Amino acid sequence: MKHVITGDHAVAIGAKLCRVEVVPAYPITPQTLIIEHIAEFVNDGEMNAKFMTMESEHSVMSAAAGASAAGARVFTATSSQGLAFMHEMVYATAPLRLPVVMVNVNRSLSSPPGIWVEYNDSMGERDSGWLQVYVEDNQEALDMVIQSYRIAEDKRVLLPIMPCLDGFVLSHTVEPVDVPDESLVDSFLSPYEPDVYLNPEQPAVIGMLMPPQYFMEMRRQTAGAVEAAKEVVVEVNREFAKVFGRDYGGLIDTYRMEDAQIALITIGTVTSTARKVVDDMRNEGKKVGIVKLRFFRPFPAEELRAALSGMGAVGVIDRSISYNGGGPIFSEVRSALYGMTMPVINHLAGIGGRDVTENLIMTMFELTLEAAKGGKVKEVIWHETRGETL
Amino acid sequence: MFEVRFHGRGGQGAVMAAQTLAEAAVIEGNYAVAFPFFGAERRGAPVLAFTRIDSGKIYSKTQVYTPDCVVVLDDSLLDTIDVVAGLKPDGSVVINSKDAPTDIDLGMEVHTGAVNATSVALEILKAPITNTAILGALAKVTGIVSIESIEAAIKRRFGEKLGEKIGERNAVAARTAYERTVTGKSMGVKRLEQKKQWLPTHQELPVGGALVAGKTDAGLIGPGSFTENNVSGWATFRPVRDREKCTMCLLCWFYCPEGTIVRISDKGDLMTNYDYCKGCGICANECPVDAIKMVRARV
Numbered sequence: 001m002k003h004v005i006t007g008d009h010a011v012a013i014g015a016k017l018c019r020v021e022v023v024p025a026y027p028i029t030p031q032t033l034i035i036e037h038i039a040e041f042v043n044d045g046e047m048n049a050k051f052m053t054m055e056s057e058h059s060v061m062s063a064a065a066g067a068s069a070a071g072a073r074v075f076t077a078t079s080s081q082g083l084a085f086m087h088e089m090v091y092a093t094a095p096l097r098l099p100v101v102m103v104n105v106n107r108s109l110s111s112p113p114g115i116w117v118e119y120n121d122s123m124g125e126r127d128s129g130w131l132q133v134y135v136e137d138n139q140e141a142l143d144m145v146i147q148s149y150r151i152a153e154d155k156r157v158l159l160p161i162m163p164c165l166d167g168f169v170l171s172h173t174v175e176p177v178d179v180p181d182e183s184l185v186d187s188f189l190s191p192y193e194p195d196v197y198l199n200p201e202q203p204a205v206i207g208m209l210m211p212p213q214y215f216m217e218m219r220r221q222t223a224g225a226v227e228a229a230k231e232v233v234v235e236v237n238r239e240f241a242k243v244f245g246r247d248y249g250g251l252i253d254t255y256r257m258e259d260a261q262i263a264l265i266t267i268g269t270v271t272s273t274a275r276k277v278v279d280d281m282r283n284e285g286k287k288v289g290i291v292k293l294r295f296f297r298p299f300p301a302e303e304l305r306a307a308l309s310g311m312g313a314v315g316v317i318d319r320s321i322s323y324n325g326g327g328p329i330f331s332e333v334r335s336a337l338y339g340m341t342m343p344v345i346n347h348l349a350g351i352g353g354r355d356v357t358e359n360l361i362m363t364m365f366e367l368t369l370e371a372a373k374g375g376k377v378k379e380v381i382w383h384e385t386r387g388e389t390l
Numbered sequence: 391m392f393e394v395r396f397h398g399r400g401g402q403g404a405v406m407a408a409q410t411l412a413e414a415a416v417i418e419g420n421y422a423v424a425f426p427f428f429g430a431e432r433r434g435a436p437v438l439a440f441t442r443i444d445s446g447k448i449y450s451k452t453q454v455y456t457p458d459c460v461v462v463l464d465d466s467l468l469d470t471i472d473v474v475a476g477l478k479p480d481g482s483v484v485i486n487s488k489d490a491p492t493d494i495d496l497g498m499e500v501h502t503g504a505v506n507a508t509s510v511a512l513e514i515l516k517a518p519i520t521n522t523a524i525l526g527a528l529a530k531v532t533g534i535v536s537i538e539s540i541e542a543a544i545k546r547r548f549g550e551k552l553g554e555k556i557g558e559r560n561a562v563a564a565r566t567a568y569e570r571t572v573t574g575k576s577m578g579v580k581r582l583e584q585k586k587q588w589l590p591t592h593q594e595l596p597v598g599g600a601l602v603a604g605k606t607d608a609g610l611i612g613p614g615s616f617t618e619n620n621v622s623g624w625a626t627f628r629p630v631r632d633r634e635k636c637t638m639c640l641l642c643w644f645y646c647p648e649g650t651i652v653r654i655s656d657k658g659d660l661m662t663n664y665d666y667c668k669g670c671g672i673c674a675n676e677c678p679v680d681a682i683k684m685v686r687a688r689v
Contacts, residue, residue: 097598158597196600203613205601211429213589218599220592 003179007170010138010177011077011103011163012037014145016047017185018101020075024052024063029115030167031079031105038075049075057082061089061102068098068160069206071197073149076100079167080107080121087125093160094129095222096207099152099192100160101145106268106319107167108352116353117167119268119320123296123328129222131161131229132296136271138177141165143246146185150236153192156228166269168353180244188243230298251300253292254307256282260289262368263308264315264347265333267293270356277361288365293329301336312372313343315364319350326380343371349383360384392534393454396439397473398463399624403521406547407461408439410525414535414543415443423448434624434668436467443534459532462486463507463520465494466623472582474498483576484528486520491574499578503531505571508626514563518626522548522560526568537568625669627684629662635681636660642673642682 005013012034015023023042025035041047050067054060060076068074078086083104093100108118122132131151135141144163152161165171196204210218234250241247253271256278257263266274271292281288291307293300308314314337318327330346337344347364350356360383367390371377382388394411398404405426412422420443427438440454456476462485467473474483474496482501487494488509491502507523515522522544529537541561549557586608596602601612609618629642643651643660650667651660662673674682 095598096600196596196598196602202602205612206598208599208601210599213587214595214599217590217592217595221595221597221599224592 001179002176004174004176005138006033006172006174007138007141007165008033008105008172009037010142010179011145011165012041013177013179014142015075015101016041017180017182018075018146018149018189019073019186019191020047020049020101021072022050022052022064022067022074024054024060024067024074024076026054026057026060026078026082028057028079028082030107030171031077031082031103033171034077034103034105057086058089061086061093061100064100064102065089065093065096065098068093068100069096069198071192071194071199073153073192074098074100075102075145077103077105079105080109080115083121084109084124087128090125090130090160091128092207095218097158097222097225098160099149099158101148101152102160102162103141103145104162104164105167105171106164114352115167117169117268117319118351118353119164119318119328122162122164123320123322125162126297126328129159129226130297131157131159131226131233132164133161133294134164134268134296135170135294136269136292138170138173138175139246140248141170142177142179143240143244143248146180146189147236147240149189149192150240151229151232154229154232154236155195157225157232158194159222159225159229164268169269184243188240226298230300233295233298248294249292250303251295251298252303252307253294255290255292257289257291257307259287261287261311262313262315262365262372263289263291263311264317264361264364264368265291265293265304265329266317267296267329268319270317270319270350270361273356273358274361277358277365280358281362281365286365286369288369296329296332299332299336301332304333304336305340308337308340308342311342313345313368315345315347315368315371317347317349317356317364319356321348321351330380343377344379345371345377346380347383348381348385354384363390391448392443392459392532393457394441394443394459394461394528394534395454395457396441396461396463397467397471398437398439398521399467400435400437401519402463403519404437404439404461404463407463407521407525408441410522410540410543410547411441411528411535412443413547414525414539415441417539417542418535420445421447427453434621436471457481459484459528459534461524461528463524465489468494468496469623470582470585472497472584474500482531484524484531484571486524486527490572491576493577495577495580497578497580497582499575501531501573502576503527503571503573505567507567510563510567510570514559514566523563523567526564526566527571529564530568530571531573537565540564540568620665621668622665625664625667625687627669627671628664628667628687629669629671629673629682630685631660631662632681632683635679637679637681639678641676641678645672645676647672 042051108114148161237250316330326346396404408424412424415422422443424441465487486507505527507520510523545557588606588608603612650663
């Protein structure tokens with residue numbers, strides 16, 4: 001049944017459908033609606049979960065880790081400063097292999113203060129061992145909450161995962177969302193049953209000190225789990241498509257890449273707008289396509305190499321900045337494409353919530369086409385930034 | 391380059407000893423570095439510290455594997471740790487022991503200096519902290535620094551931290567130990583059985599490092615594994631209870647941080663499990679009727 005709801009509402013319904021058992025929560029704009037909806041579900045008896053309002057985000061993630069270690073299915077959500085505040089516990093959760101699902105509603109990190117979309121918050125957790133997936137519409141937001149539990153709780157993975165959606169552009173935008181039947185979700189997602197958890201019948205030590213003679217192996221184990229997530233993401237996507245009829249492509253998605261000469265790598269809601277731009281440009285005979293980066297962790301390096309092989313040039317959109325030349329996705333993409341010879345151009349845009357318009361995306365395509373023809377194009381372009389030239 | 395490895399127990403001051411030796415070497419115009427390696431820090435647990443001395447800047451930032459000298463602050467360590475591992479054949483050992491070097495079996499015949507540093511420390515410092523006394527012995531055995539430089543370094547480091555008086559008293563401890571140190575060749579008979587370590591590959595390591603009680607070739611792991619860890623050798627003193635004086639108030643049972651005081655009958659009689667008692671003395675300190683005396687566990 002189609003509901004006309006916000007991205008935050010879709011996420012909250014997703015958590016409810018997954019029969020989440022524990023929700024430690026602390027509100028922050030633009031994530032607040034998620035927490036409010038879940039509080040209502042719990043209050044109205046629609047959701048049988050322990051809802052805990054905590055005194056800070058640091059405590060939220062501590063409680064989330066603890067509840068997960070006790071064997072519960074845990075959901076929470078945060079944004080921006082909230083994510084930064086829980087940074088320590090975010091790092092604590094992944095190597096312990098606790099499959100917490102936490103939605104991050106992307107918002108800029110202070111300073112300067114702002115409440116609008118930028119990916120610097122979640123990019124800051126790049127090396128924490130959490131999986132990250134970015135969505136382009138409210139349907140994908142809901143669907144990825146459901147898929148996230150399947151991926152995170154898979155015995156080959158057992159890692160926390162962070163579905164990310166654009167602040168306001170999705171979180172506060174209503175659009176039609178197909179809310180699946182509870183029974184359908186039940187058939188797709190079984191209850192979480194960990195092998196080892198905090199159980200008085202079988203005492204376990206979880207999170208003990210690891211001296212140097214164990215530490216490298218622990219890190220290697222977590223790295224292996226992130227690697228293993230790649231095939232699980234693909235499997236879960238395939239199975240989800242079978243059950244629910246929606247196929248998101250797995251680690252990446254492509255749009256009109258069959259005979260494309262250049263490609264733009266997009267992430268989040270920019271992808272959605274760019275689809276229309278591609279159609280318009282294709283009508284003008286320009287052979288452009290999109291590679292939608294869905295998962296940032298695990299990073300789909302091989303998949304990108306395969307998808308971008310033969311491109312005359314590649315443009316990378318970054319909605320965050322690493323203060324070291326370009327954006328974080330650009331760095332990773334260029335590293336993934338090492339040895340391939342096409343120019344790779346970084347398009348910085350939409351940072352801090354500035355609108356990424358169709359015209360702007362068209363400019364990105366044009367500049368990337370120019371680079372493919374051997375024209376002189378800057379490697380890192382600050383789009384629509386006063387004082388910068390293209 | 392002259393490299394020293396200190397073996398001690400948490401609380402004996404091995405780290406301060408290593409640092410003070412470095413300071414003494416610097417006083418003599420050399421370059422020196424000193425650094426600790428801690429396991430899980432706690433009083434009584436085996437600790438390592440290192441000192442490197444050279445005429446010019448020292449670049450190596452690694453642990454010491456082939457020392458010129460090994461210092462043993464607690465001879466109970468000889469039962470479990472191969473203190474001479476990697477020691478150069480022409481190296482030396484400085485050991486806190488009541489025995490003469492010729493009666494000490496290090497598993498290697500090597501130039502050794504022995505002194506009862508615990509007695510020296512108890513006599514002069516009124517506490518079993520042997521780190522300054524042992525430095526006096528080190529000066530005598532190795533000659534790498536003079537006893538005068540050791541005294542000066544102790545006064546500087548300990549004086550700054552703990553006051554001039556304590557600095558001077560520790561220098562006296564070093565001098566006393568210097569004079570009482572007996573040198574000779576140690577015995578090289580015993581072969582320490584290498585304690586097996588549980589070293590899983592990253593594939594074998596339990597998921598998330600979460601351990602349930604289990605048995606490995608190297609012993610128990612997970613909850614309850616501490617029962618294999620006999621720490622009776624850690625104690626300098628051990629509590630002895632006078633059953634006549636004891637009122638069975640159970641304050642000692644309550645306060646023992648290691649749970650080594652066990653109620654063994656319905657009447658509530660008590661027994662101290664010396665396998666796990668580290669001799670901290672909290673029970674004696676808390677006893678309201680002075681029924682517990684701390685006596686030397688080793689002389």
